[in-house]
Amino acid sequence: MTELVRCENVARTYGKGVDAVVAVHGITCSLEPGAQVAVTGPSGSGKSTLLHLLAGLDRPTAGQVSWPALDDEPHGRIGLIFQGPSLLPPLDVLENVALPLLVAGRTETDTRAAATRALRDVGIGSLARKLPEELSGGQAQRVAVARVLAAAPRLILADEPTGQLDSAMAGHVIDLLVEAAVRLDAALLVSTHDLLITERISRHWEMHDGTLRKDAPCSR
Ligand SMILES: Nc1ncnc2c1ncn2[C@@H]1O[C@H](COP(=O)(O)OP(=O)(O)OP(=O)(O)O)[C@@H](O)[C@H]1O
Ligand SMILES: [Mg+2]
Incomplete structure (x- = not known):
């Protein structure tokens, strides 16, 4: 099956010389249509960097990222849910x-x-006219999910989407992402520290010091 995204021996180094930080290196991986993968790893292990590279928001400093099933045009066809707050304060939810x-x-x-x-x-739906400052953390996160789903992407990348949520809301957001991925026939990659997520998503990759171990055992 033609891959949505493919990384070949990808590295991303931030900065230069003695200040250089190798955030990811030697990563070869791919995602096919319909794939569902959870990525875990300690803080600083390179999860966000990898997601930004897969989304085409950042470029590797070595190796290649390509999007064979998207004719190498990721923009507008991949949805990224950012790790931090990402709603624009002056705009309402809609x-x-x-x-x-x-x-x-x-x-x-x-x-x-x-x-x-x-x-x-x-x-x-009832929050359409609220401003971001009027939302709870869980509501704001659901707006970020809706923003990605509205564009019907072929690949959904979610960077610690439940990091700020209690376990009930976290479970709800994960269910929404999994259901939406199936409905839209999109692939889904979720980075997380949350074991609840690795239990609900069939494949598990693990990052450590910028390297990726694919198909790590699920921590059930
Ligand atoms: N813009 C940047 N400039 C310099 N260094 C960076 C930048 N972004 C990330 N890094 C460094 O790259 C490494 C990987 O960071 P990254 O954000 O990808 O980790 P992460 O696994 O997502 O961590 P967390 O679980 O805390 O979100 C870290 O050492 C970090 O300090
Ligand atoms: Mg991160």
């Missing part, structure tokens, strides 16, 4: 979800319909 679609050139009518549907799908 506008936050709509913005990437408008930037991608979709019409206003189409954008409004897609954003409204995505908010309803994650159970927060």
Whole structure:
């Protein structure tokens, strides 16, 4: 099956000389359509760096990242849920979800319909006119999920999407991501410290000091 994304011997070093930090190195991996993978690893092991490379938001300093099933055009076809807060404070919830679609050139009518549907799908249709500062952590995270789902991506990358949530809300957000990936026929890669996630996602990769161990045993 043609891979959505493929990394060949990829490295990413931040900075130069004595200050250089090798965040990831020697990584070869790929994701096929429909794949569901959880990535674990200690803080600083390179999970966010890997996700940014897979999304095409960052470039490797060595090796190659390619997107064979996307004709090497990842932009607009991969959705990334960022690790930290990512909603724009002056925009309300609906506008936050709509913005990437408008930037991608979709019409206003189409954008409004897609954003409204995505908010309803994650159970927060009633929050459309709230500002980010009026949301709880769990609500804000669901808006970030809706923003990605509205664009119907082929690959969903979620960077510690439950890091700030209690276990009930974390379970809910993971269920939403898994269900949405199946509904959209998208692949899903979730980085996490949360064992609950590795239990719900079939494949498990582990990062350590910038290297990746694929198909590590699930910690059930
Ligand atoms: N923009 C940057 N500039 C310099 N160093 C960076 C930058 N981003 C990350 N690093 C370094 O790269 C390494 C990997 O960081 P990364 O954020 O990928 O880890 P992580 O596994 O996502 O950690 P966490 O679980 O805490 O989110 C760390 O040593 C970090 O300090
Ligand atoms: Mg991280």
